[in-house]
Amino acid sequence: MSKIYEITEKIDRYLSDKLSETEKLQFEKMISEDPGLQESVELQREVMNGVEGLVLKQKVSKAYHRFKLTKVLIKAGLISLGIIAVVLAVAIFRSSKHHTHSSHPHKEKVFDSKDIKTEENHSLPIIELSPQEVEKVDENIKKDLSEAGQSLQLQLFTLNSEKDTVIQTNAGTVLSIPASCFINENGKPIKGEIQLTFKEAMDAASIMKSGLTSTTDGALLESAGMFFISARHNGQELKIDSLKNIYAEVPTNNKRGDMQLFDGVHTNDGKINWVKPKPLSNYLTPVDIHSLNFYPPAYLDSLAKWGYNVRDKKFTDSLYYSFAGLFVKVNNLEPKEEYVPEDTSVARDNQETPVYKNNQQRSKLGFVTNDVQAINPGKIKAIWNDRFQKTLIATREFQERIPFIHKTCDSKILDLYVKNLNKPISAIDLMAAQQLNGELKKVFLDFASRKEGKVNVRNSQMEKLREFYSIQAKAVSEAAFKTEEAIRQEQNRLERIAQKKKATHVSEDKVREIMNLQEEYDLNLTEACRQLGIIKPVFASTQVYGFSIRSNGWKNIDRLVWEAAVNRTTFKYSAGGKKAEIKYLPFSVKLNEYKQYDRIYVYLLADKLNSFMRLQQDNDLFKEQLNELMKYKMVCLGFKGDKLYFSEVENVESKVYEDIILKEIDEKILNQKLNSLKNLNQLEGIVKEVDYWKSELQEEKRRKKERDRRNFRVKVMRVIFPCALIPSDEEVYD
Amino acid sequence: MSDELIIELIKTNKEDKAFRALYKYFPMIRKMIISKGGKLEDAEDVFQEALIILYKKVRYTEFRLTAKLSTYLYSVCRFLWKDALIKNGRQDFSDMIDANEDNEESMWAEMKEQESDLSTSEKIINDLGGRCKELLMLFYMEAMKLKDIASKMGYSSENTAKNQKYKCLEAAKKRLKELKKVGI
Helix, strand or coil: CCCHHHHHHHHHHHCCCCCCCCHHHHHHHHHHCCCHHHHHCCCHHHHHHHHHHHHHHHHHHHHHHHHHHHCCCCCHCCCCCCCCCCCCEEEECCCCCCCCCCCCCHHHHHHHHHHHHHHHHHHHCCCCCCCCHHCCCCHHHHHHHHCCCCCCCCEEEEEEEECCCCECCCCCCCECCCCCCCEEECCCCCCCCEEEEEEEECCCCHHHCCCCCCCEEEECCCCCCCEEEEEEEEEEEEEECCCCCEEECCCCCCCCCCCEEEEEEECCCCEEEEEEECCCCCCCECHHHCCCCCCCCCCCHHHHHHHCCCHHHHHHHHHHHHHHHCCHHHHHHCCCCCCCCCCCCCCCCCCCCCCCCCCCCHHHCCCCCHHHHHCCCHHHHCCCHHHHHHHHHHHHHHHHHHHHHHCCCCCHHHHHHHHHHCCCCHHHHHHHHHCCCHHHHHHHHHHHHHHHHHHHCCCHHHHHHHHHHHHHHHHHHHHHHHHHHHHHHHHHHHHHHHHHCCCCCCHHHHHHHHHHHHHHHHHHHHHHHHHHHHCCCCHHHHHHCCCCCCCCCHHHHHHHHHHHHHEEEEEEEEECEEEEEEEEEEEECHHHHHHCCEEEEECCCCCCCEEEEEEECCCCCEEEEEEECCCCCEEEEEEECCCCEEEEEEECCCCCEEECCCECCCCHHHHHHHCCCCCCHHHHHHHHHHHHHHHHHHHEEEEEEHHHHHHHHHHHHHCCCCCCCCCHHHHHHH | HHHHHHHHHHHHHHHHHHHHHHHHHHHHHHHHHHHCCCCHHHHHHHHHHHHHHHHHHHCCCCCCCCHHHHHHHHHHHHHHHHHHHHCCCCCCHHHCCCCHHCHHHHHHHHHHHHHHHHHHHHHHHHHCHHHHHHHHHHHHHHHCHHHHHHHHHHCCCHHHHHHHHHHHHHHHHHHHHHHHCCCC
């Protein structure tokens, strides 16, 4: 091992060219002499090449995704960028609107810092500095003045003025520039290429390094970032058409609603004063609604934790929406026949039978009534729909609120957002806050304080969407309810069949016991009479129940024999010097491996009885008393999964059998074995018995599956309906 | 970014940047491939393969730029696409591509041979599972130190990482050997 290890290491170093010249020569010699080593080197080389290939593919496709992203950005008329959280506050220092510049022959020259400096000096007149004052500014001050913002990296973009363009800058600012947005000094839109100069200081460090300050008339501003934007066409400074806006999104980690946009003007001490604050136009940007997540907060995480594939949207959807059935109003339901199976003693303790309860339960649970404390998944399905694309619902802002809407457990809060699509989302936040208390009220007030805007929706469209919302939610609920009903009814049907079978089996058991008893009693009595030398009374054998005892002499024998047969105890009787004795001898089977089987049964087939006896089980012990008048054959049957196990003993003796080992047996072979039974009644009985246990095991599986399904649903419900009182078991549905 | 700079980036392990820059040629390639019966996805595949070929050419051969990089990529992509067309029996389009105008056909055949071998070992590494794959990638391609790999991937010590690397490598070799025996 360690030798191979060392060789592998050496090959590694050889292939990565890390051996010294002498080592390399030595090693190459070794390789040429040892075909095994040579092969190993080749294999390792290929593996390394494979690694390289994989990495390269990864890198190339990463590059492609970047390429695509940029593409999308440039193509899209509106911005949709995953990482961007939208504007905090933006301070703009824009160069003069009136400024006309002497021609600049070269682009490089145009964006030379000197030029920009000059411009900004020129821009002073529009901001409260009189021309005279400007003239007073001496050259030195001019120089200082240029310092603010000059150290920032210049970003240049060239764009086609006739197309909508989206630009993402180095710091993540996104600019959406509509076509013909720039005009020249005559107010005419520019055609052709436009050079855009952009500088940004988006975090505290770069703001300070660049020497920019954020004060307005001496008062300090809290800045979320500053940028400078300037556009030129053939060196000519351009204005922005007042009818068209450049829309900017500035990335931020904590958004605040009270940020405003300031224009920056240079003061003569080299700083920038920020003036003319304007509230940020706060349009929300719809994104693809299917890229958003409207599930209750812990839903996907919990499913993942339980080992389900949460990427399978079909699965997560159908599971989540299936709970919409709980929101069907109870009075819409026709009373359903419910089957409540009796708690049969045959079922073992650990196999609880699902117990169906009647409809009354439903309303008692607080579910399915009108004041359900949960958001109807049907409503979520209604809004998570293409129809709500390009509305308030399809925004990241709404997605941010959804977990809290789920937490309110109040469908009315959700309704507020869906029914006020044309209002700013912050206004709806406020409406929601008014209906709430405590922590959640605070959350929604916080949302409201961000003053986030809206998505324009036509009134007619909004009406349609409202209608769709209520109809769809109801339809989803009803469909889900019907599905669950169908499952439940099918389960009820199967349960009824199973119960019927079980009842039949139980009664057959009883009949068999009686028959056995009667036959055995008859046999015992005959024997007793033989021993006593008297003639067996006729009446005893005809009927077990209700036979009358007519004579003194017989009565005792009868009763004693009867009791012996019932209790399976040894019978002794003496009358007139004669003795009668019928012996019962103890017999038992100990099956140590009984726990390995789903079910295990031990049967005794007596030669003089028409049927078989199933032995009572006490853990690993099966006990019975053998009647010495009969010969017994023992059959053990084990069930495990779909498999059958079998063992048989002829001529059972009175002892403890401990060495019985069951062997797996094919059903056909088992049937052949059983068919060899001479007594046809016994044969029929035991075949029936085997069939019954098989179906019973099937049933058990079905029940377990259904129980698991219901338990799973309860588990999920606890996650998705945090406020609802979820009953502990199946009661939710039944 | 100039062609020389891109080549330099590849040579100095900064292929990420180089690839990104090279993507400016993608629209041109896409146009060519779509005009010759391909789809957007075909263009993506072909272009990505061409980038990898360029990378290997630069790293492992005495690659001298005799034409513009764009020209080089264009001809490589044309080869690749012609190849794919022939493989799929699309004579109609493959005839449209005249492969003779470049004298690099021989380098081409050689390149292809290597490629098919590679995909086997790539598949094997993929099958080793995410941990092994990541470990090998970090070690061989990112030239990360075992110590850093250990801390990045949560191995208790440098030695554990080293051992693990050895195990992954041996497993891959073993599997490759088996496959070779079967003749795949």
